[in-house]
Amino acid sequence: MELTVRRLRIDLEAPFARRWNGGDAFRTAWFNALSMSFPVGEQFFIDALRGALKALPEGERERWSAEVQGFVGQEATHRRIHALFNAQLEAQGHRNTWAPRSLARIRRLDGLDPRHAVAATAATEHITAVLADWMLAHPEALADAEPRLQTLWLWHAAEESEHRSTAFDVYRALGGNELWRCRYMRLVTFHFLADVFRQTLRNLHHDGALWQWRTWRSGATFLFGRAGLLRQARRPWRAYFAAGFHPRRQDDAAGARWLREHGEVFAVVPR
Ligand SMILES: [Fe+2]
Numbered sequence: 001m002e003l004t005v006r007r008l009r010i011d012l013e014a015p016f017a018r019r020w021n022g023g024d025a026f027r028t029a030w031f032n033a034l035s036m037s038f039p040v041g042e043q044f045f046i047d048a049l050r051g052a053l054k055a056l057p058e059g060e061r062e063r064w065s066a067e068v069q070g071f072v073g074q075e076a077t078h079r080r081i082h083a084l085f086n087a088q089l090e091a092q093g094h095r096n097t098w099a100p101r102s103l104a105r106i107r108r109l110d111g112l113d114p115r116h117a118v119a120a121t122a123a124t125e126h127i128t129a130v131l132a133d134w135m136l137a138h139p140e141a142l143a144d145a146e147p148r149l150q151t152l153w154l155w156h157a158a159e160e161s162e163h164r165s166t167a168f169d170v171y172r173a174l175g176g177n178e179l180w181r182c183r184y185m186r187l188v189t190f191h192f193l194a195d196v197f198r199q200t201l202r203n204l205h206h207d208g209a210l211w212q213w214r215t216w217r218s219g220a221t222f223l224f225g226r227a228g229l230l231r232q233a234r235r236p237w238r239a240y241f242a243a244g245f246h247p248r249r250q251d252d253a254a255g256a257r258w259l260r261e262h263g264e265v266f267a268v269v270p271r
């Protein structure tokens with residue numbers, strides 16, 4: 001499929017409030033944690049798919065090269081913008097301990113068959129797409145955040161929804177099997193959940209909100225309430241383990257609609 005690279009027209013040099021997400025400590029700490037993982041994670045996806053492209057037989061390389069280029073362009077744009085976002089968090093005194101942990105894990109894949117990195121990428125991209133779909137369906141997760149920050153998160157979500165199948169298809173083109181595809185999903189999910197909670201707790205501690213009742217009431221609703229993220233994400237996440245699963249079978253209409261309706265907030269980068 002054709003992947004458009006878009007440059008966001010928002011200013012992230014200007015500082016934002018410590019509790020930028022509607023004054024809500026939990027929701028702010030959670031999204032901050034996610035952002036802290038992006039630059040390292042997205043560089044890993046880029047490297048994994050570039051490496052995979054080189055390892056593909058010639059016909060397959062031709063078939064996937066344009067889509068991988070679009071994928072790389074999108075993730076590179078996300079990386080740059082979240083690095084600016086993270087610089088603001090650093091200026092607020094936050095410490096990112098997730099990025100070094102994931103870098104250490106990524107290094108363990110060095111020198112292995114490229115299918116390992118691509119399987120890890122495909123699994124993470126599925127988790128990302130599930131989170132993205134949830135966010136697009138629940139814009140109240142960003143209620144009362146500044147418009148530029150809502151735009152940042154929903155644009156990223158929409159593009160994650162859009163390029164959800166690239167790593168998966170490249171994994172298949174490399175001859176990756178189902179056993180390792182599912183193994184990596186278990187591994188990646190375990191690390192993702194452990195890391196996002198650790199970093200969220202650290203962020204809450206820095207914010208002085210860790211021991212406040214209000215924080216955890218909001219956290220419980222956000223994650224486990226009827227419309228909560230973890231409660232609603234479980235089913236689409238599990239679909240990955242089904243034989244014959246393909247990311248394109250999941251509904252990506254919300255992301256496509258968002259991109260259609262928000263053309264004024266980005267510029268399309270020419271090929
Ligand atoms: Fe991304």
Ligand SMILES: [Fe+2]
Nearest residue numbers: 075125128160
């Ligand atoms: Fe992605």
